[in-house]
Amino acid sequence: MSQYIIRRILLAIPVVLGIMVVTFIIARVIPGDPCRSALAEHATEAACAAFAERFGLDKPILVQLGIYMGDVFTGDFGNSIRFRIPVSQLLIERLPVTLELGTAAMIIAVLIGVPAGVISAVRRNSSVDVATMIGANVGVSMPVYWLGLMLAFVFAILLKDTPFWLPPSGRLTAGVLPTPFYQAWGLHLVSGTLLYTIFDFISNFALFNAIITFQWKVLGDAIVHLILPAVALSTIPLSIIARITRSSMLDVLGREYVRAARAKGVLESKVILKHALRNALLPVVTVIGLQTGTLFAGAVLTESIFGFSGVGRALFDAITGRDYYVIQAFTIVIAIGYVFINAVVDISYAFIDPRIKLR
Amino acid sequence: MTTGTGVIRSDTATQVVRSRSLAALTLRNLFRQRNAIIGMILLLLLVLIAIFAPVLAPFDPIINFIGEEGVVDRQAPCIHLLGCPVTQTEHIMGLDGNFRDEFSRLIYGTRISLYIGFTTIGIAVIVGAFIGAVSGYLGGWADNIIMRFMDVILAFPSFLLAIFIITILGRGLQNALLAIAVVNVPVFARLVRASVLSLKEQEFVSATRALGASHLRLLFVRILPNALPTLIVQATLSIASAILEAAALSFLGLGAQEPTPEWGTMLGRERNQVFTAPHLVFFPGIAIMITVLSFNLLGDGLRDAMDPRLGQTSKA
Numbered sequence: 315m316s317q318y319i320i321r322r323i324l325l326a327i328p329v330v331l332g333i334m335v336v337t338f339i340i341a342r343v344i345p346g347d348p349c350r351s352a353l354a355e356h357a358t359e360a361a362c363a364a365f366a367e368r369f370g371l372d373k374p375i376l377v378q379l380g381i382y383m384g385d386v387f388t389g390d391f392g393n394s395i396r397f398r399i400p401v402s403q404l405l406i407e408r409l410p411v412t413l414e415l416g417t418a419a420m421i422i423a424v425l426i427g428v429p430a431g432v433i434s435a436v437r438r439n440s441s442v443d444v445a446t447m448i449g450a451n452v453g454v455s456m457p458v459y460w461l462g463l464m465l466a467f468v469f470a471i472l473l474k475d476t477p478f479w480l481p482p483s484g485r486l487t488a489g490v491l492p493t494p495f496y497q498a499w500g501l502h503l504v505s506g507t508l509l510y511t512i513f514d515f516i517s518n519f520a521l522f523n524a525i526i527t528f529q530w531k532v533l534g535d536a537i538v539h540l541i542l543p544a545v546a547l548s549t550i551p552l553s554i555i556a557r558i559t560r561s562s563m564l565d566v567l568g569r570e571y572v573r574a575a576r577a578k579g580v581l582e583s584k585v586i587l588k589h590a591l592r593n594a595l596l597p598v599v600t601v602i603g604l605q606t607g608t609l610f611a612g613a614v615l616t617e618s619i620f621g622f623s624g625v626g627r628a629l630f631d632a633i634t635g636r637d638y639y640v641i642q643a644f645t646i647v648i649a650i651g652y653v654f655i656n657a658v659v660d661i662s663y664a665f666i667d668p669r670i671k672l673r
Numbered sequence: 674m675t676t677g678t679g680v681i682r683s684d685t686a687t688q689v690v691r692s693r694s695l696a697a698l699t700l701r702n703l704f705r706q707r708n709a710i711i712g713m714i715l716l717l718l719l720v721l722i723a724i725f726a727p728v729l730a731p732f733d734p735i736i737n738f739i740g741e742e743g744v745v746d747r748q749a750p751c752i753h754l755l756g757c758p759v760t761q762t763e764h765i766m767g768l769d770g771n772f773r774d775e776f777s778r779l780i781y782g783t784r785i786s787l788y789i790g791f792t793t794i795g796i797a798v799i800v801g802a803f804i805g806a807v808s809g810y811l812g813g814w815a816d817n818i819i820m821r822f823m824d825v826i827l828a829f830p831s832f833l834l835a836i837f838i839i840t841i842l843g844r845g846l847q848n849a850l851l852a853i854a855v856v857n858v859p860v861f862a863r864l865v866r867a868s869v870l871s872l873k874e875q876e877f878v879s880a881t882r883a884l885g886a887s888h889l890r891l892l893f894v895r896i897l898p899n900a901l902p903t904l905i906v907q908a909t910l911s912i913a914s915a916i917l918e919a920a921a922l923s924f925l926g927l928g929a930q931e932p933t934p935e936w937g938t939m940l941g942r943e944r945n946q947v948f949t950a951p952h953l954v955f956f957p958g959i960a961i962m963i964t965v966l967s968f969n970l971l972g973d974g975l976r977d978a979m980d981p982r983l984g985q986t987s988k989a
Contacts, residue, residue: 329828332825332828333828336825340837343841368880420780432818442802444777447708451970451973452962454965454969455913455917455963455966455969456962457917457920457921457924457937457940457942457958457961458921458963459921459957460940460957461955461958463940463944463947463958464951464952464955464958465953466948467947467948471948482948519967563965582848607830608830610830611831611833612832613830614836615921618925619944629833631927633836633840636840644831645833649828649829649832652828652830653828
């Protein structure tokens, strides 16, 4: 097993390298002058020459690629041309926001999608089944950003002054300042060290940080802010998971071993959950993995509507502002995430279905 | 030789019969499915709306009503039947931020959405099918190189890749169309390649080859038509996602530009007014959803209709 896991991870390395090179090339192909974009009216010829030298843009492209690859392996992603801070710092701030949002969306999608699919399959052609499938069809056809705006309208305006009111944007209410866990615990860390960077990264997970430091007010505020964007982001994966669970369950429920289990007098709930669901999970897990990748794309839209400063929003701003290093770093992170998730899905097959021989 | 020809003739004949009956069977199955019928009706309505847009739309989609008496920007819907004063001009979906009739813009938007769906996927199917067919037919290193390149394209989330491509090409509807077409090419290339790989070893292909048919004839006349059913299903479903993606790009300001009455652009322009003029966000979103839904329902229906196994289980 461990051999398989190692091999699977090794297999991902060339893909990641390929993605790094492609991203580097794409970032260079994007037309427009980064100097002009960053310095605006101050972009004189002399200023641009200094700018190119500072960011290494005056060197031959292959040299730039070599330097870039070397830097990435040492954790140096360069400096954001626009924000004028290291890209790694930007990643530390932004990545947890998107990871938290994406995880929340995926949890909603799985917790509702899988049971909905199972119930639909078991009560086939019932009103519950018809309603679920109509919901699923509408869900995949809905523009995420439209749903987001409509949710914001309903919960922030129509339900104002009711207990169901939810904030339409932002990650925390202005004035609510979470204390990073390392400060709450009285740890004295030196800024710039690896440990500080890691702790800083972890503390940017607002929910997690609030839980481990018992800041319940902050936690409540963060959850309230997370509900609408997470629900909006979850609709497409939720619909797809519900559909695939239903069809996979229908397939399995017709099999002979299920009939045999029923004939033996096994409790119906046990037949469904133990005999059928476990065998129906394989395609469901694949789809969950695939959908996790597309969540990043959805994050661009959701984050821009709900005023979340996450990876999606940052990447969009970077592309339109030609912020090379940010584009490269963020795309690499997203692509690595994608490759990693695929590997996890592959490995999880073996746990779900022991019949799959690991070669 | 005569026997050989005879065999091929009869083979061709059975094939023709088979393909005909497959089409007939598919159609029959399709009309048995509630979802597919709903999808077809919706799509038919949309096509009719697109064709008769100038007749159906009460106003020109670009013209504005600035200066008309009592007109304000982002005016709420005014329907005479529902008590809107008759002295006011009727705008059943209100006016947008530029004093234009929202309903007329929505109707003309149908044309653009359908155009986007069919052109992008049309290009993707033609290019993808060609790449996939050649790749699968040639096999060996050429196949390997082509398919690895397709894998790299697929490794990026398609929406992000489309944003990338537009940044290179520049904003605008045509470039957005091209970007969406490009990200869809690998899907069709893979699909056709898989079909070609399995079909090229079949006997009717070997027989045609033995008769001295050229590679091109073998590939495009013998093999490719057999890959058509799966291609049609995937294309229908892809049109749905292409329309959704194009609208999202326009929403971000990267696709269709003002004053084009494109639904995503209309939504994007008024997104900040959702609290004061929700109708300007609500209606374009519903329009996008219905269009996408119609293709999704039809695509699912086609897939089920072409799969005899599924057809049987659904009856069971």
